Amino acid sequence: MITEDDIIIVDDMRRDMSLTERFYLPQIAQGLSVTLRRMFTKRVTLQYPEMRREPKLEGDLTDPHSQLNASRYRGVHRLNRDPDGRVACVACFMCETACPAHCIHIDAAESPWPDREKYPAKFDIDELRCIYCGMCEEACPVDAIELTYEYDLVGNTRNEMIFDKGKLLEVFDETCQIKPRRNPRITGYAGTGSPDHQPARPTGEQH
């Protein structure tokens, strides 16, 4: 939080400019030389469909100069599986509660498995409504929902963009090799989405 101590007032709004500054022209020449030099430096543009930004999985992720790094990107959601290939979500509604855009809709039901009480009978995320803030990810007590690095999220219809449980699990199956953002685990709930996790076979009847 910003306290009063952090505020520095530069008490010099009407500082007298030097003669060259007031004469503008040397300053303008300086500016023009900057832009001219820029014209001959290397481009940073990524030619998107041919080139893609990929997450940087090793090294210092906080390095601000890693320009082609997608590691801090929050893209499409995935619904993790536990080691048995079942959906890891326990339908606690924490993500739905935390979601500021109200884009998550869960129908809870009694789970068919003896070691769990609740599971999501339905789990829909409206990706068009989502603001990709990552609050669901933070709220999840079992690290079941995560935002992947996938950023090219497109669809032809609105319905297509409402991701149901099956689709979200598919996203996990495709991206399960990567653990996004390496958040500190809150619960120590082992088994989902770890980098050494083997891709679980999708077990259709267990969705």
Add this chain to the structure above:
Amino acid sequence: MNASLPYLIYALFAVGGAGIYLALPRSGRSTAVPGSILGLAAVGMFVAVVAKYALPSEGAGFSYLFSAMALIGAGRVVTHPKAVYCVLYFVLVIISVSMLLVLQGAEFLAIALIVVYAGAILVTYAFVLMLSQQSASVPGDVRSREPFLAVLAGFFTMACIAGQVGDLPLAAAPSSEQVIRLAQHGEADQAVMPEMMVDGNTAAMGAALMTKYVVTLETTGVLLLVALVGAMAVAKKRVPIEESPDPEKPLGQVGREAAPF
């Protein structure tokens, strides 16, 4: 020259005046259509009369065209209910007149007219008018004041002037362009490129201004300078800077007591 010609011209002026009077915006039933017809008829007949009696000359067609444009435009300047359109018609008049001047070989005057009137004065008018509202709903805009007297005075003055120039031949002097072209294609058989034989009237005008009329010019300049100084004296009224009584609340923040964060 027909002796009755001036009277015919006066009569045409009267018809035109009646047309303008009718076409002037007024409250109540609009008489713009008969007015316009009357005005156009007057202009048409005038052109016909002039065409009959004037000497044939090169560019006469343009001359008639621009004259008609100037006349109709001038009519619209006073009859159009929207002020911005009036300004635009005024611009049209200026351009037409300067075209007439070009046809007369007075290029400098033509361009000066455009630069000074169309480029500066009327832009200022437009600038002011833009600040007024768009639709012509203000009664002052849609109703003309003392239309009859105004038309009478205007056309009486015009008739007086026309009476003075009525006997002058309406032929144009050859323009400098024509002179050059004549020099190029006429009997001139120089092997080198054409000399700029004619200085054009710009140089002549400059010479006249700087010799014959130099006192007038300088007087005008001094007058303008005085006007400029006077305008500055009027405009530069110093607004006293208020000092805030409370040093904690400087004047720039009166009414904004909220902390910045």
Add this chain to the structure above:
Amino acid sequence: MLDLLKNQLLFSGLLIAVLMGAINLGVAYCTFYERKISAWIQNREGPNRVGFFGLFWGFHFWGYGQPMADGLKFLLKEEMIPDKADKPLYVMAPAISFIVSTIGIAVIPWGGYLDIDADGIVDVACQVANPDIGLLYVLGVGSLGVYGVVLGAWASNNKYSLFGGIRAAAQMLSYEIPLGLAILVVVLSCGEVRLENIVRAQIEGGGTWNVFVHPLAFFLLFVTQLAETNRAPFDMAESEQELVGGFHTEYGALKFALFFLSEYTHMIINSAFLCVLFLGGWHFPWIPGLGLEDTAWWAVLAKMAMLGTKIAGCVFVYMWIRWTLPRFRFDQLMRLAWKGLIPTGLGLVALAVVMTYFGIPGSESVWPKLIWGLGGNAAVLFMVVLVVGMSPAGVTGRQANMPPISLLSPAKRVPRADQGTAN
């Protein structure tokens, strides 16, 4: 066939057709290069996807098809007129703007005289028209340029547009004065108002490019032309950040395209004038054999190419400046015109008058011109710097009333010198 071309009127017609085509194409590619240059300055690539009909197996030609695509898009977009707009003026304004910016082409001397059938007799001037008031014509046309903007702004019935229009009017009125003064300097030092003759005066015996004699006037003209074309940093009439799009906020499709075209045409024409007045027009510097006497078609073409190159350079500087400098605040803009440019211009005119009085322009040698011109310019510059240095700091009345803002305790304020370490 060739005899027909010897008629100046027909030749002018042909020239008009060619120039209109060339300038419109140039304008299209100006928009393309505007985007490219902005991209390069910002370390980007710029438009690089549109090629020509997938020619050569989808090779993109570095995006050279982009202007065509843009033009096509403008053509195909829906024409809309706002409900409360003043319809005749709304439709007329872009046309006025475009016409006024285009008719300036008429007096530019593109390449001297042309001897079509190589018989040693000069046939036609490579210029649409050469009136003896060429320079004044430029001024007159330029002064009308504001109408398109102002009328479009007013007719849109939009507050942002109106603001843009008002700003444009005030700005163009103010900048016409230094523009005139700068041109006056050229007129005085060349003793001519015909553009062709001005070019000649810069080439013929003892003449040199006016920019070497009057660099300050060149600068003055360039700055005022920036303002007249509404280009950054003088694009107050558009100012996207404050006024959405300024005078063209309500315009779309082809009408917007016309405004756009007129801005770039204006830019090209203005550059052409700048080159003619100060950069020797079509003159090849220090290359013998392409002077006034060379009237063969290839020489004329080379001259036209030279002028084109110079124009392209000027246009590049226009763009370069746009992507470098931030926009002026309106009071700064006015202060620059009335307190900076006009006094400088007056000083330069005085200098030119003095030079004319001593007969410098007519001298057969380059040196007196250069010495007088550069010395005088330096003196004027010195005076201006002196005046600027002595004048109080530039603040508006509102700013003068504003003390440094701080609601916190005065002890928190730090002098500027400490700012670096404090941060």
Add this chain to the structure above:
Amino acid sequence: MPKITIDEQEIEFAAGIPVLQAALDAGLDIPHYCYHPGLTVVASCRLCLMEMKMPHPKSGELGWAPKLFPSCQTPARDGMVVRFNSETVVTGRERCMEYFLLNHPLDCPVCDQAGECSLQDYSYKFGKPESRMVDPKLVMPKKDIGPQTLLYSDRCVMCTRCVRFTKEVSGTSELCITNRGTNSEIDVFPGKPLDNPIQGNVVDLCPVGALLDKDFLFKQRVWFLQSAPSICPGCSAGCAIRVDANDDIVYRLKPRFNPGVNDWWMCDEGRFGWKYALSDERITTPRLRRGSSTKTPKWEDVSEILQYRFSQHVDEHGSGGMVVVLSPMMSCEEAWLLLSFMLKVGPNVTAVIGPILSVGEDQAFPAGSTGDETKFIIRSEKAPNRRGLEMIIDQAGCETLSFDEFVESVGDGEVSAAWIVGGYPEKTWVPKALEKAVGKLELLVAQDLFETKLTAAAAVTLPACAFTERAGCFVNHAGLIQPFESAVAPPNGCHRDGQYLYELAGYQGLYTPDRVRELMAATMSQFADVREAAPAPVHLH
């Protein structure tokens, strides 16, 4: 009023209550599990411990007693000095919380009680963040203890409120404690499930998520729910309830504290008997019939159409044969609005109270108790507002018939026009005789929740609302006028009947019960100042 000093603060209290209740009444937040004002005191949870000043046994000097006392079991006396904020009390409370959490699973995310769980709240407020327990937690079984109730034993804190409830209030004693010490569990006897008619209250009583309602299980998280105070329409008792809804869908009903009427309880019939309100078969739009063709009019036109039809009818047949059948499911305001409309059209209209279902006898709990021993009564009269209708018809002074007489006279062809209001949960309320005779009516307006023979035959069919969508007041069997609010909006396309009756009666604007009661108070002073019967409950759980 006697006074007691709690935490150096003097508090007045009603005589005969324990110190804990006095503190709670004064708004202090004293943690407790086992104490409930409606049940006997066992002082088993030890959370409400306090320090108390006592005379020294030797010197007789007044000083803090060396040990802690359960405040729920200590009767408050005038001049008593106690404290809850001393270090000893706070430490003791923390230790207790640690014990409660020894075996409690950390499954708040999947527990339905989360959000209204006092263990959760107290852990945040009074507990320690970490457990020092090193052994694995005991895992207790989940049990299906009744048709409506589940027991998750591992969440239980052994407060025994549920056991005491079945023993003392319902008198059925299904629940008991088995095993001892740390292994003790709540359980039912084999073959004797928890199935008494008021067993749902044990779920409300449970301070943690051990006892769960099968009906509400996993349906919603409680923090999504929005509550509206309401009155149960199940019988003429008029229990105060709370309607919990989210996004205009009702999820559950809970009792509100309503002293003298239902105290803290409600019956299962009321608790689970509202599902008809969610039915898809409900009528949601008005319908006009002319011959065999039907048409859906716009809502704006409805009142004009009705006025036209009735006035035309009066012109043709006079108002002698006109009857309005007011349903006891209507609120007083709605009934009054409808009756005043009918009186305006035909001054000779006859008012009839709709059929009132009566099931058996009044059921008292504990069974067979009388007088003060009775803790709760389920009334046999299954309609919430008979008394209210009687008051309104009396005041209007119009002719009245019993419903059976009305059916008879319809059969005899004496009735020419009728407005019949239904709104009963069952579709079968229309007597066969009326179904047969309905063709003899010239003009029939039927207002009901579901399609019946009446609505099929009616010239104008209007949708009625369920009680969760209505607002107004009911008058219970004892003549107590109790207001209630609407919790949800009516189904899509449907208007609140209060609203269209308001417009029909000639008023403009939004129907609010307060405004109508003001109008009614001009002739019926008892409606002048209708307030919420129960104060906001101090005892939160």
